[in-house]
Amino acid sequence: MLTQPTLRAWRPGDAATVLAAFSAPEMDRQADRPVDSLAAASRWIERRAADREAGTAYAFAVVDEADVPLGNVAVSAVNRVHGTAWVSYWTSLAARGRGTATAGLRALTDWAFTDLRLHRLELGHRTNNPASCAVARAAGFTVEGLQREKLVYGGVRYDVELHARLRGAGGAAR
Numbered sequence: 001m002l003t004q005p006t007l008r009a010w011r012p013g014d015a016a017t018v019l020a021a022f023s024a025p026e027m028d029r030q031a032d033r034p035v036d037s038l039a040a041a042s043r044w045i046e047r048r049a050a051d052r053e054a055g056t057a058y059a060f061a062v063v064d065e066a067d068v069p070l071g072n073v074a075v076s077a078v079n080r081v082h083g084t085a086w087v088s089y090w091t092s093l094a095a096r097g098r099g100t101a102t103a104g105l106r107a108l109t110d111w112a113f114t115d116l117r118l119h120r121l122e123l124g125h126r127t128n129n130p131a132s133c134a135v136a137r138a139a140g141f142t143v144e145g146l147q148r149e150k151l152v153y154g155g156v157r158y159d160v161e162l163h164a165r166l167r168g169a170g171g172a173a174r
């Protein structure tokens, strides 16, 4: 169980790990562009660095004791006027089911409230993704509602459940 994760910026040397992670089923939906080659994985890492530089999004590798990336947690759509942002997460297939996403999301949330001084963090998951829902609840993201037929994949429309956590409202929201 990963209870004390380390978050760090993605590095050029992580490209092979990123490529492997995006080869898992459903992972194509987690990328802004296809990550289907080592070069594409390198570009994915470069875009993360550019977003960080621009102050628009912050993606972190969740790494183990050996500095091996197990997954990604990210804050995007940062709105400085309202103090809001969107969060997202994925983990490598081999790292799943041992608390990586939950520990990573908790650490990301603390960082976003403390370092970015944000007030409200939002996330959404398809209603047929119970693992993502469990991660959100365990990291203190309260369910706020259902967005009907918001996403379409392969011609099928999916409802999305919206969760959010406010600064100062800690703990799990089960």
Ligand SMILES: CC(C)(COP(=O)(O)OP(=O)(O)OC[C@H]1O[C@@H](n2cnc3c(N)ncnc32)[C@H](O)[C@@H]1OP(=O)(O)O)[C@@H](O)C(=O)NCCC(=O)NCCS
Residues within 6 Å of the ligand: 026, 027, 030, 089, 090, 091, 092, 095, 096, 097, 098, 099, 100, 101, 102, 103, 124, 125, 126, 129, 130, 131, 132, 134, 135, 138
């Ligand atoms: C969703 C995802 C990030 C979870 O990562 P993870 O590291 O395995 O998550 P954790 O181990 O921290 O927690 C998983 C939780 O989901 C639960 N879970 C896993 N599969 C489940 C299922 N089929 N039904 C119900 N709960 C499930 C686990 O029991 C655990 O909950 P618990 O802590 O209450 O026991 C990972 O599966 C993933 O990357 N999926 C593809 C990308 C994705 O869907 N990202 C989220 C988009 S909204």
